[in-house]
Amino acid sequence: MRRVLAVVYLLLASASAVAAPVLGTLPDAAQEARARALQRELRCMVCQGESIDESNAPLAADLRALIREHIKAGESDAQIKQYLVARYGDVILMDPPFDASTYALWLTPLFVLILAGGIAIWVVFRAARAPQGGAEGSS
Amino acid sequence: MTGEIGLFALCLALALALMQSATGFAGAQPTAVAARNVASASALGLFVFIALSFGALTYASVTDDFSILNVAENSNTLKPLIYKISGVWGNHEGSMLLWVLVLAIYSAAVALARRGSERLTSAALGVQGLIAAAFIVFILFTSNPFLRLDPARLEGAGLNPLLQDPGLAMHPPMLYTGYVGLSAAFAFAAGALITKERDWARAARPFMLAAWIALTLGIALGSWWAYYDLGWGGFWFWDPVENASLIPWLIATALLHSTLATERTGAFRSWSLLLAIAGFSLSLIGTFLVRSGVLSSVHSFASDPARGTYILWLIGVSIAGALTLFAWRAPSLEEGASFQPVSRETTLLFNNVLLAAAAAIVFLGTIYPLALDALTGEKVTVGPPFFALFFAPIFGLMLLLLPLGPRLGWQKGDLESAVRALAPAFLIAVLAAASILAFTTPFSLRGAAMFGLAAWLLISSGIDLYRRNWRTVQPGQIASAVAHAGLAITLVGIAGTTLWRSEGLEVLRYGESMTLGGYTLRLDGVSEVLGPNYRADRADVTVLLDGKIVAVMHPERRFFPAERQETIQTAIRTTIFTDLYLALGDKRDDTHWTLRAYVNPLAPFIWLGGAVMALGGAAALYGRVRRRSAIPEGAGVPAE
Numbered sequence: 001m002r003r004v005l006a007v008v009y010l011l012l013a014s015a016s017a018v019a020a021p022v023l024g025t026l027p028d029a030a031q032e033a034r035a036r037a038l039q040r041e042l043r044c045m046v047c048q049g050e051s052i053d054e055s056n057a058p059l060a061a062d063l064r065a066l067i068r069e070h071i072k073a074g075e076s077d078a079q080i081k082q083y084l085v086a087r088y089g090d091v092i093l094m095d096p097p098f099d100a101s102t103y104a105l106w107l108t109p110l111f112v113l114i115l116a117g118g119i120a121i122w123v124v125f126r127a128a129r130a131p132q133g134g135a136e137g138s139s
Numbered sequence: 140m141t142g143e144i145g146l147f148a149l150c151l152a153l154a155l156a157l158m159q160s161a162t163g164f165a166g167a168q169p170t171a172v173a174a175r176n177v178a179s180a181s182a183l184g185l186f187v188f189i190a191l192s193f194g195a196l197t198y199a200s201v202t203d204d205f206s207i208l209n210v211a212e213n214s215n216t217l218k219p220l221i222y223k224i225s226g227v228w229g230n231h232e233g234s235m236l237l238w239v240l241v242l243a244i245y246s247a248a249v250a251l252a253r254r255g256s257e258r259l260t261s262a263a264l265g266v267q268g269l270i271a272a273a274f275i276v277f278i279l280f281t282s283n284p285f286l287r288l289d290p291a292r293l294e295g296a297g298l299n300p301l302l303q304d305p306g307l308a309m310h311p312p313m314l315y316t317g318y319v320g321l322s323a324a325f326a327f328a329a330g331a332l333i334t335k336e337r338d339w340a341r342a343a344r345p346f347m348l349a350a351w352i353a354l355t356l357g358i359a360l361g362s363w364w365a366y367y368d369l370g371w372g373g374f375w376f377w378d379p380v381e382n383a384s385l386i387p388w389l390i391a392t393a394l395l396h397s398t399l400a401t402e403r404t405g406a407f408r409s410w411s412l413l414l415a416i417a418g419f420s421l422s423l424i425g426t427f428l429v430r431s432g433v434l435s436s437v438h439s440f441a442s443d444p445a446r447g448t449y450i451l452w453l454i455g456v457s458i459a460g461a462l463t464l465f466a467w468r469a470p471s472l473e474e475g476a477s478f479q480p481v482s483r484e485t486t487l488l489f490n491n492v493l494l495a496a497a498a499a500i501v502f503l504g505t506i507y508p509l510a511l512d513a514l515t516g517e518k519v520t521v522g523p524p525f526f527a528l529f530f531a532p533i534f535g536l537m538l539l540l541l542p543l544g545p546r547l548g549w550q551k552g553d554l555e556s557a558v559r560a561l562a563p564a565f566l567i568a569v570l571a572a573a574s575i576l577a578f579t580t581p582f583s584l585r586g587a588a589m590f591g592l593a594a595w596l597l598i599s600s601g602i603d604l605y606r607r608n609w610r611t612v613q614p615g616q617i618a619s620a621v622a623h624a625g626l627a628i629t630l631v632g633i634a635g636t637t638l639w640r641s642e643g644l645e646v647l648r649y650g651e652s653m654t655l656g657g658y659t660l661r662l663d664g665v666s667e668v669l670g671p672n673y674r675a676d677r678a679d680v681t682v683l684l685d686g687k688i689v690a691v692m693h694p695e696r697r698f699f700p701a702e703r704q705e706t707i708q709t710a711i712r713t714t715i716f717t718d719l720y721l722a723l724g725d726k727r728d729d730t731h732w733t734l735r736a737y738v739n740p741l742a743p744f745i746w747l748g749g750a751v752m753a754l755g756g757a758a759a760l761y762g763r764v765r766r767r768s769a770i771p772e773g774a775g776v777p778a779e
Contacts (some may be wrong), residue, residue, distance in 0.1 A: 043520045051522070066770045093507075094522030101517045105507045109500045109529045116492040124485055127406070130477035 031071050038067050038077055040085065043094050049092055142207050145195030146285040146579050149236075149275060152188040152243075156183045156272040159246070163265025167258050167334050175261045182250035182264055183269060186243040193240045196284050197227050206291035209233065209284040215297035215701045217411035217672035225308030226298045229415075231430060232284035234311055238272050238426070241312070241319040245346060246271065249323060255330070255342030261331030263323075263342075281446045297701035300673070303682045306364040313357030314384055315391055318422040320350020321387060324394065329461060332468040340398035340411055351395055352756035353643045354388045354630030358750030368724040370707035374636070374739040374745055377526045382505040383425035389498035390418040394692055404547055406476035406484050409469040410491070416461045421502070423454045429506075452553075479551040487542035493537040500529045531585075538630070542599030545619060550560045560606075561599055566596035579639070589634035596627035615762025622755025629727065629748025635741025642737045649730045652683075659683040659721060665723070665732055673697040676710070678723045682712065694723040694734075718742045 026032040036053065042063065044055035052060040062085075070080045084092050096102045159181035166175035190287040196209070198224050205211040213230040214223055219469065222229075228237040246267040253260055276283070329341030361384065366374045400406040427450040439529075440636035478484035504521045511517050542564060546557035574593030576582065603620040643655040647662040654660070663679040675697040682690040695708035712719040717740045722732025 006707060043522065050376070054373065089518055091518035091520050094520055095524040096519040096521055101515065102507075102519060103523065105503065105519075105525070108503055109496075112496050112499050112503075113529075113533070120488055120492045123488055124480050127476065127478045127484065133579055139215040 026071065029120050034077060035067050037110075038080060039064055041094050042067075042083075045088060056083055067116060071095055102129070141195050141199045141202075141204060141364050142285040142287060145192045145199070146283070147615050148188045148195065149279060149285075150187055152192060152239075153275040153279065153591050155185045155188060156275055158268070159426040160265050160268030160272060163261050163263070163268050164333070164673050165265075166267065169258065172257075173627040175257055178261055178264045178268070178335050179250040180242075180364070181268065184266070186247040188360050189236075189271075193227075193236050196233060196236060197224060200224070202258050203538045204289050204291075205286075205293065205295050207253075207607065208286040208288045209712050211288055211292045211295045211654075213298055215296040215306070215672065216294060218298060218303070219309060219671050221305070222298060222303045225302075228311045229302045232239070232278070232282045234315075235274065235278050235282050235430075236284055237312065238315055238319060238391075239271060239278065241315045242274065244321060245319060245323045249326070249346070252345070252360065254345065255327065255339060256334075256336060258334045259327065259330050259336040259339060259342060262333045263326040265333075266326035266329045267322065270326070270457075276277045277446070277449050277453070281449055294701075296514050297672070297699065300697065300702055300704045300706045301368065301392060302363060303672075303699075304368055306360050306368070307578075310360045310364060313360055315357075317350050317352075317354030317357050317391070318387060318425065320346055320353060321391060321415075321418040321422050323347075323535055324350065324391075325461070328415035330466060331472070332412065332464045334765045335471060336469065337405075337408070337472055337474075338402075340401045342560065343415070344395075345760055346397060347391065347395055347398070348756055348760040348763065351388075351391055352753045352760065355749055355753045355756065356389055358480065359724060359746050359753075362749075363746045367709050367711055367720075368706075369457040369515060370643070370709050370735070372640070372722075372739055374633075374742070375599065377523045379505050380429055382501050383428045386502050386505070387418055387422045387425060387497050389501070390414055393494040393498070393632070394499065394679040396487050396494075397491050400476075400484050400487050400549075403492050404476050404478065406478060406522045407488070407491070408476075408539070409465075409473050412469055412472070413464060414491075414495075416458070416465060419459070420454065420458045421498075423450070423457065425574050427451060427454060430772060431587055434561075450699030477550070481547065481554045482552045483544055483547045483549050485552075486540060486547060487538055490537060490544065493533050497530055497533045497537075500533070500729055500736065501526060503533050535592060540598055541596060541623060545603055545771065546599075549610075556571050560602060564595055564598035565651055569594070570594075581638070583638055586634055586638040589630055589637075593627045593630040596630070597624055600624040600627065613762055614758040614765075618755045618759035618762065620755070621758055622752045624751070625748045625750070625751030626757055628751055629746075632741050632744030632746075632748060635744065636739045639740045642739060644724070644733065646727055646731055653734065654715075655736050656719075658736075658738070660734065660736055662732060662734060664727070668699065669693075671700045671702060676723065676726065678721075678734070680710070680721055682719065690719075692719075692721050692751075696723050713743050715743050715747075716741060 026035060039053035040051050042052050043065075044050045044052045044060040046057050046059050050060075052063045058121055067080060070083065075083075081093070090097055090101075096105065098106055159178050162174040162181060163178035165171050166178050168174075196207075198204075199210050200214050201208050201220065203210070203214065203216050203223075209232050211228065213233075213244065214226050218226065227233040246264065249260060249263055249267065324343045327343035327346070330336070358381075361381065365376065365381075394411065397407045397411045397414060401408050403409045414534075427447065430446065430450065477486075489675045504525050507521055508519050511519060522644065540691045542561055543557055546560055547553070553707060567593045571594035572587040575587040575590045576584070579586075598622045600620040604617055607617060641656045643653055645653040649662060649664050652659050652661040659682070661681040661683065663681055665676050665678045668675050669679045675695040677693050677695045680692045680694065681688055682692060690712050692710040692712055694710040696705060697708055700703050707722050710721045717738060720737040720739055720742075722735045724735055726732055
């Protein structure tokens, strides 16, 4: 889903006096698309549950500008993320990494699904074998 | 005086709640007729005094009584009347009072409706009285809304402008009606365990339905509000507060389906009891998450550790108590119903297993960052990708199996005739998915799957309705088809906006235009206008389609001086099939403004579907209330 550039770009752009059709964006469309994609994967640190792509907070605006500087400097997406994680920690990633502190997060759902499926199948088998007649129900 | 009347009424209500609880539990004994009568009368009295207390707070708010701290901190003379009323529950203390008011309404309804056996009703009233007492104590000792200020303030601080919105005025009462309605289901479940009454689900069903309808509408309203008020055009953010309402909805949905089988054949009896316990516990946890301030977001306008601790204890005690009761008594209620692998029970079982798994996973994702932080001090974010990864396939599988359910008989179904009946729906669904892949851009397998599933569900619901005999049909019989069609409509809306949304952001000078999705948007000017308690920059945007003017839209930015906050007021032009969505950005200079625009195809279907789902629920509720004396036992007629 495509979300938006924040309004705050304008402030940034007027400060750095870039003359682009929409201020604050990168002139190279491919680079801009990368910046947009990255923005959606990074969390606004001062908001709750918003990515920096959709936040009006000044910090989010700073980070959006920062991402573009790093992209212009020729860094890869992974390098930029690494840089931000080093500064802010894993909490900045909307999609948490798969490591010791999140094994439980990523593996529990699989466990839940396997367990749920197993229980369902077991219940079906048990019910199929149960004697008929216990089914008149309500007393 | 008003404040003292309110506080006094609340104290009396506490006494009545304790009385209701004691006599209700006593009335669970077979011979204690007098206790049962006292419990019923106490429930009515509880309602009267809570209503009086709530009325007193509302009166204080409407009459701008700034000698009451709560009113002084959350209201303002300039606020329009509707927000003086809705402001009563727009803050922590008042919203807790609303919670108890809704509980008292349900409790009075249980006492008046007498749907269960005398003993079951009495035990349920006992449980409700206990919950009411716990919450009234919470209000009196940690969140008293009637605290006085001396000297009184001349002017109040006002209400968060984001909350000054008609959608959000109705959102909390709706959600609470849902949350608290689950407490009625819980009360009946606990009452059933106490009295060993097997037929509790039939007695509890109207309350479950009311809760489910309210949760559905409450979630839809909240999502709609986020859509038009936050200005980003999104409708669901997997925010913890949103999840806190979605989890009880998933459980309530599972409960409505599992009890169908419990009522009919006695299957899943313990499981239904467990779901009723889980539903209420998760509502409490939701209340805790939102109210304690552990999540910092727009909803957590209350942050006080004493409150969080109390609610946490309340959750712990009620879950532990209920589970102990469950472990002790549930085995004696189970009867090992029998059904064949091809039967409606099996489809309901898969529905329940998948809904419960979805609820567990959303719960995990919501609670994980908090738990990890508390245990290790490490911080992580669990964002939308996690939820989407697991939620989408689980719901996909559930929707794929769903149409089979209503076509299979109880205990032993005929798969062949079900397949024959559903073949047209399946064919149309495959065609729909294929044409999405073939004729629309961008190429998206996920989009095709969503449209395919929606068509599958919609057509199969249509077949279900078509095959009814419309001369003799009962509202309860078409309820499930209507609700399932609503789900399909919501899915269409989600698929459409996710797949085909377009957006534009441009700086426009007065008279300049931008184009988006076939529309030409011309910024004619921005003028300053005054509202009752705000001033706004109001844009005039002329919308042209094929060179013809179709509308003039007015997105605004509002500034609220009392609260010193700015909000965005979006302008939305809807044709039902597509939304044109405008938000006014920043002012660059006297004649230049930024304009953000979105075209969200099919977006209104998201909430339309929610309304249709609620309509299905309402049909079921109406059917239940009307047939209350005649117990439906007609074999082969699907109940709801």
